[in-house]
Amino acid sequence: MHHLPAVIVDHFGDGQRWGVRITYSHEPELLGTAGAVKRVAHLFPEPFFVLYGDNYLRCDLVALAGLHERAGAVASLALFGLPDVSRSGVAEVAPDGRILRFVEKPRPGETESRLVNAGAYVLSPEALDWVPAGGPADFGRDVFPAMVAGGARLYGFVMPEGGVEGADSPELYRRLTAAAGGTGAPWRARGARDG
Incomplete structure (x- = not known):
């Protein structure tokens, strides 16, 4: 926090x-996404989930965990297809699901993949050995590319179309909660204020 x-x-x-x-x-x-998890690494003696709080996911987490276990992966990432990947990091994935490389904000023709990070992972504890100690680090930008380059076993789990929606603004949050049957009214904790 x-x-x-x-x-x-x-x-x-x-x-x-x-x-x-x-x-x-x-x-x-x-500390960034990875730095924050590394800080509490002692809480995770077994494989664990990391789920970003600003995404609404329709992801089969049991299937993601099953892929992780079957593949003997160090990290397994939920991925989804995006028509325009020019502002995203893209994962290139082998037919068996192994992630071969990441391409950050690809130029036209640089990659055929349209698979991007959904912000849902299963990590084995040793994945956190790849996170630099003591400073900020991001899984997508810093850690996962270094893991692939270093030969670690990362696998991608492709979610169905429409499997992720951003909820990273008050308007998107209200729209998603209303669509899910909520009121769409903003939630405000005691003591919270705008700005």
Whole structure:
């Protein structure tokens, strides 16, 4: 947590009222997607999921975990097709699902792949050995390309069309919650404010 962590803790507490246990990690300085997970690596002695909170996924997580186990992967990534990949990182995937390379913001003709990162992963604990210690790092930009270049076993799980939608703005969040049967009204924790 970085922005207004006390508001989050005040609202969710220890998670008991939802039947879960919540452990918080406060980041005074942002650590990036991979740096944040590395910071709490001690919590993950077995393969675990990483799910980005600003995406709405229709992903079969059981199938993603099954691929990870069957392939003996260090990291397994949910991928989805995107017509225009010029502003995205693209994964090139072999017929058996192994990720061969990543191409960041490809130029026309640089790759035939249209598969991009959906922000859902299964990682084995040793995947975190690839995350640099003590500073910010991003899975998609820094860690996964280094893993592939270093020979680590990364696999891609292709989601069905329409399998991911961004929810990274208040308007997108309201639209998605309304489409899922919610009110579409903004949620606001006690003490939260605009800006």
